[in-house]
Amino acid sequence: MIDDSAVAGGSESAVPASPWTPYSERPIARARRAKAQELIERLVTEGRVRITDPDDDEVTEWRRLLNYAKRHGLEPAGKRIEKATHGGPGLELFLAASPHPNPRSQRSKVGGDPFPVPPRLGNPHPIVIALKGDERRLVMPSALRRRSLLLLQGPGG
Structure with a gap:
């Protein structure tokens, strides 16, 4: 028979040692949010950000940053982030002066x-x-x- 006296005596905590952490507070999400905010600040200040000759991993990371910024409402009011190719494999990011022409957030929720x-x-x-x-x-x-x-x-x- 197994001795459960240590557990029964209350030496074990009923609360897990590491509680569940929401995604937004995990290190990867916090890092991506910081990079996305930095990108937005650069776009507001510089107008355009050019990435010359990125490799596939860099392009993937830039797209993740753009998607994160869009999904989490980091774009400045009345503006949207756009990307275009620049010099072959390069990317050019800029803020367009109007909201996206077909945003999900502007679809009517009232009346179906x-x-x-x-x-x-x-x-x-x-x-x-x-x-x-x-x-x-x-x-x-x-x-x-x-x-x-x-x-x-x-x-x-």
Whole structure:
């Protein structure tokens, strides 16, 4: 039989020695955040940052920094980071003067779809009836076909 007296006597702590650390506080994330903030400061001050003749690992690290800065909202208000090729394998990073043309953060969260989609086909238009009955038209997965028919019907359903 195993002697559990040491554990039962309370000499072991019930709390783990190293609690879970959130990703943002881990060394790699902190280092990446510091580098991304430094990059943003350089872009604001210098306007453009050119990386000449980077190797594949450097390009990967720059892309990670850019993605981190974008994901964590480090870009200055009303600006976005852009990258372009420079001198062959080189990169040029700069701040564009407007927000990204298709940002996720600007998509409407209120009201759902940008177009009203009726929940069902009630009193469908004759063309929608014809399309619904002809499997050779609107050839696509059934869920998309149904949504297409609902969109063609319009909000009046």
